[in-house]
Amino acid sequence: KVQHYLPEYVHDKWYQAGLTIQGKIGNLDVTYAGGYMDRRVKSAADYTDYTFWYDQYNSYYVYFQDNAGKQIDPSQFIFGKDHWTKWSNELRIASPKEGRFRWVAGLFQERQTHDIIQDYLINGLATSSSVTGWPNTLWLTDELRVDRDYAAFGEASYDILPNLTLTGGIRFFKADNSLQGFFGFHSYEADISAGGRCFAPTTVNNGPCTDLDARVKDTGETHKVNLTWQVDDDRMLYATYSTGFRPGGVNRVSFPGTSVPLPPYASDTLDNYEVGWKTSWNDNTLRFNGAIYMEDWNNFQFPFLGPNSVTIIANAGQARVKGVETNVIWLPIDSLTLSGAVAYNEGALSQPYCGGDCATNAVKSPAGTQLPITPKWKLNATARYEFMLDNLNAHVQGSVVHQSGNWSDLRLAERALLGKSQAYTMFDFTAGIDMEKWSVELFVLNAFDERAQLGRYAECTPGTCGFQTYILPSQPRTVGISFSQRF
Numbered sequence: 153k154v155q156h157y158l159p160e161y162v163h164d165k166w167y168q169a170g171l172t173i174q175g176k177i178g179n180l181d182v183t184y185a186g187g188y189m190d191r192r193v194k195s196a197a198d199y200t201d202y203t204f205w206y207d208q209y210n211s212y213y214v215y216f217q218d219n220a221g222k223q224i225d226p227s228q229f230i231f232g233k234d235h236w237t238k239w240s241n242e243l244r245i246a247s248p249k250e251g252r253f254r255w256v257a258g259l260f261q262e263r264q265t266h267d268i269i270q271d272y273l274i275n276g277l278a279t280s281s282s283v284t285g286w287p288n289t290l291w292l293t294d295e296l297r298v299d300r301d302y303a304a305f306g307e308a309s310y311d312i313l314p315n316l317t318l319t320g321g322i323r324f325f326k327a328d329n330s331l332q333g334f335f336g337f338h339s340y341e342a343d344i345s346a347g348g349r350c351f352a353p354t355t356v357n358n359g360p361c362t363d364l365d366a367r368v369k370d371t372g373e374t375h376k377v378n379l380t381w382q383v384d385d386d387r388m389l390y391a392t393y394s395t396g397f398r399p400g401g402v403n404r405v406s407f408p409g410t411s412v413p414l415p416p417y418a419s420d421t422l423d424n425y426e427v428g429w430k431t432s433w434n435d436n437t438l439r440f441n442g443a444i445y446m447e448d449w450n451n452f453q454f455p456f457l458g459p460n461s462v463t464i465i466a467n468a469g470q471a472r473v474k475g476v477e478t479n480v481i482w483l484p485i486d487s488l489t490l491s492g493a494v495a496y497n498e499g500a501l502s503q504p505y506c507g508g509d510c511a512t513n514a515v516k517s518p519a520g521t522q523l524p525i526t527p528k529w530k531l532n533a534t535a536r537y538e539f540m541l542d543n544l545n546a547h548v549q550g551s552v553v554h555q556s557g558n559w560s561d562l563r564l565a566e567r568a569l570l571g572k573s574q575a576y577t578m579f580d581f582t583a584g585i586d587m588e589k590w591s592v593e594l595f596v597l598n599a600f601d602e603r604a605q606l607g608r609y610a611e612c613t614p615g616t617c618g619f620q621t622y623i624l625p626s627q628p629r630t631v632g633i634s635f636s637q638r639f
Contacts, residue, residue, distance in 0.1 A: 154622070156198035158229040166191035181246045188239050195232040199272065201611035201620060202461060203228045217278050224276040228290065235267040257306040266297040268333075269357065283338050284360040294359035295333030295404070302326045315382040322375040327399035327419075330367040334359030335404055335462070366402040368416045386432040396422035398453065405462045417465040423448040442478035449473065454505070454562055461612035466507065468562060471523055473499040492533035499523035505562060516563040527575075529556040544585045551580045560608045569610070569618030576604035578626065591636045601629040 168189040175182050203216070203226045216226040244258035270293035271286065283289040307321035333356035334340075341360045342348025350361035376394035383389060398421075403414040428443030454468035479493035501521045506513040522528075536549040554577045560570050579600055584593030604626035610617040 155200070157200060157227055158196070158198040160197050161195065163194045164191070165193075177245070179248050181244075181248075183244045183246070184242070185244075186239075186241045189237065191234075191236040193232070193234045195230075195234075197230045197232075199228040199230050199611065200226075201617050203274075205612060205617045205619070216274060217281070218276045219278050219280075221278075224274070226274060228272060228274050231269075231271040231273060233267075233269040236265065238262065238264045252311045253308070254310075255306065255308040258304070260301070260303040260305065262299075262301045264299040264301075267357070268293055268295045268297065281338055283336075284341055285358060286360075291335075291337055292359065293333075293335045294354075294357050295331055295335060295364065296356045297331045298329070299399075300328040301399075317380045317382075319378040319380070320376070322373055324373045325371065325397070327370040328367070329369075329399055329401050330365075331402040331404060332356060332362065332365040334361055334363055336363060364402075364404050364413075366404075366413070366416065368400045368402055370397075370399045370419050372397055372419075386436070388430045390428050392424070392426045392428075394424045394426075396424065400453075401465065403464055405458050405460070405464055414464065417453055418451055418467050420452045420467065421450045423450070437483040439481045440478070442476065444476045445474075447473040447475075448502075456561065456563070456566070457610075457613045459613060461616075468501070468505045468517075470502040471499060472502050473497055473523070475499075487538050489536045489538075490534070491536075493531070495530045497526055497528060499526055501562075516565065518564075521562065521564070522559060524559045524562050527556040527558040529554070529575075531555075541585060544587060546583075546585045548583045549581070553578050553580075555604075561614065566614040566618065569614045570608045570621050573605040573608055573623075576602055576626070578602045578604060586636075589638045593634050593636075595630075595632055595634065597630040597632075598627060599629060602626065603628070 166189065168187065170185070170187040172186075173184040207226070216224055218224050240260070240262040242258060242260045244256055246256040247254050270291075271289055272291035273288045274290050275288055277288045277290060279287070281290065283292040286292055303323055303325040305321065305323040307319065309317055309319040311317050334350075334354065336349060340349045340363055342350065344351055349363040352362040352365070354360060355362050355365070374395045374397050376392060378390060378392045378394075380388060380390045398419060400417050400419040402416050405414055424445060424447045426443055426445040428441070430441045432439050449471040451467045451469065452471055453465050455463055455465045458464040475495065475497040477493070477495040479491070481489065481491045483489055500523060501517055501519050504510055504515045504519050505517040505521075506515050531554040532552065534549065534551040536547060538545065538547045540546065554575070556575045557572050559567050559572055561567050578598050580595070580597050581599055582593055582595045584591060586592070605623050606626055607624040609622050609624075610620065611622065
C-alpha cells in the first residue's frame with residue numbers, strides 16, 4: 153500500500169542471439185562464441201515523495217509555478233526510456249583433454265551501451281523552470297554510457313599424480329568506460345563561465361547541451377591457482393586461491409554547491425581463499441558438498457544517493473567476508489528425497505568508512521560494520537515423496553526457506569532511518585501427477601502468508617525521504633494449479 157497518485161508501469165522488450173562454432177586445427181579444439189542483445193524499456197513512476205520531502209526542508213514550492221506565476225500541483229513523475237545493447241566475442245583454443253598436461257587460451261571482447269533518458273515531469277511547470285526543449289521537465293538525464301572490455305586469458309592443468317591435479321590461470325584485461333550527455337535542472341544549462349555547467353553543444357539525443365563527458369580506463373590481471381585431490385571415485389577435495397576485479401567508472405554529480413565534478417570511482421578487487429569438498433556416500437544415496445572461504449574485498453565500490461538523489465559511487469575501503477556453504481541430498485528410501493542447503497556469510501568492514509579521509513571527515517561506518525544487502529544466514533530444505541496413483545506418477549513436496557535480517561545501507565545514520573529487514577521463514581507445498589506427455593500440479597506458495605521484507609529503501613536521499621520508508625514485501629500466499637503438455 154503506497155501513497156502514489158500517478159500511473160506507473162514498465163514496458164520491457166528485448167531480443168538476444170548467440171552463435172557458437174566448434175572445430176579443430178590438428179588435434180586442437182577451437183571454439184568461437186558470440187552473442188548480441190538489444191533491450192528497450194519504457195517506464196513511468198510516481199515521484200511525489202521527492203517533491204513533498206524536499207519542500208519540507210528547502211521551500212521548493214517556489215519552483216512549482218506556471219508561466220503566470222501561479223502555484224501549480226507539484227506532483228512529480230518520472231518518464232524513462234532505456235536502451236541497452238551488448239555485443240561479445242570470444243575465441244578459445246584448447247589442447248586434447250586426455251593428456252597429463254592440458255591447456256586452454258583465448259581472447260575476449262565485449263561492447264555494452266546504455267542510452268538513458270530519465271525525464272522528471274511536473275505538469276504545467278513554467279518554461280523558465282523547465283529544461284530547454286523539454287516542456288514541464290524539472291530535471292533531465294539524457295546520457296550515453298559505453299563499456300568496452302578486452303581480455304586475453306590462459307589456463308593450464310597438470311596431473312602431478314593420477315588423482316592430484318594442479319591448475320593455474322591468468323587473465324589480462326583492459327576496461328574502457330565512458331559517460332557523456334546532460335543531467336540537471338534548467339539552471340545547469342548556462343556556460344561554466346556564467347555559473348552553469350555546460351561546456352559543449354549536445355552530443356546525445358536531444359539534451360540542451362553537454363555538461364558531462366568523462367572516461368575511465370583500467371588495465372590489469374586476475375589469476376588463480378587450484379589443487380584438486382580425487383580421493384576416490386566418490387570423494388574430491390580442492391583448495392583455490394583466486395583474484396577478482398571490477399572496473400571503475402564515472403560519477404555524474406558535482407561537489408555540493410559547485411560545478412566541480414566528483415572524481416571517478418576506482419576499480420575494486422577481491423582476493424579469495426577457498427577449500428571445498430564434493431562427496432558421495434552409501435552407493436550414491438547421500439551427497440554432501442561444501443566450501444569454506446575467506447575473501448578480502450579491497451577498495452570496494454559502494455553506491456548511495458547524493459544530495460539531489462543522484463547515485464554516487466564511492467570506494468569504501470576494505471572489507472572481509474568469511475563464509476561457509478553446504479548442500480546435502482539424501483535418499484533414505486527409493487521414493488523419498490530430502491535436500492537442503494545452508495550458507496553463512498560474515499561480511500564486515502576491515503577499516504572505518506568516512507566518505508573520504510578519516511582525518512578530516514567524521515566516521516560514517518566504523519570498522520566491524522556488517523556489509524549491507526547480504527544476510528548472515530540463508531537456509532532451505534525440501535522433502536519430496538514420489539509414488540504411484542493407479543497408473544499415474546504422483547508426488548507431494550514441501551519446502552522451507554529461511555533468511556536472517558539484513559541492512560539496506562552501509563552508513564549508520566541511514567540505517568537508523570531506513571531500519572533493518574527482519575528475518576523471515578516461508579513454506580511452499582505442491583502435489584501433482586504426471587503421465588508420459590502431460591502433468592498437473594497444485595501449489596500453495598508462502599502457505600502461511602509470511603510478509604517477508606525483501607528490501608527497504610527511500611524514494612530519494614534517506615536523509616530527506618527516509619522518514620517514509622518503502623518496504624518490498626514477498627508475494628503473499630498464492631494458491632494455483634499448473635498444467636504442462638509435452639509434444
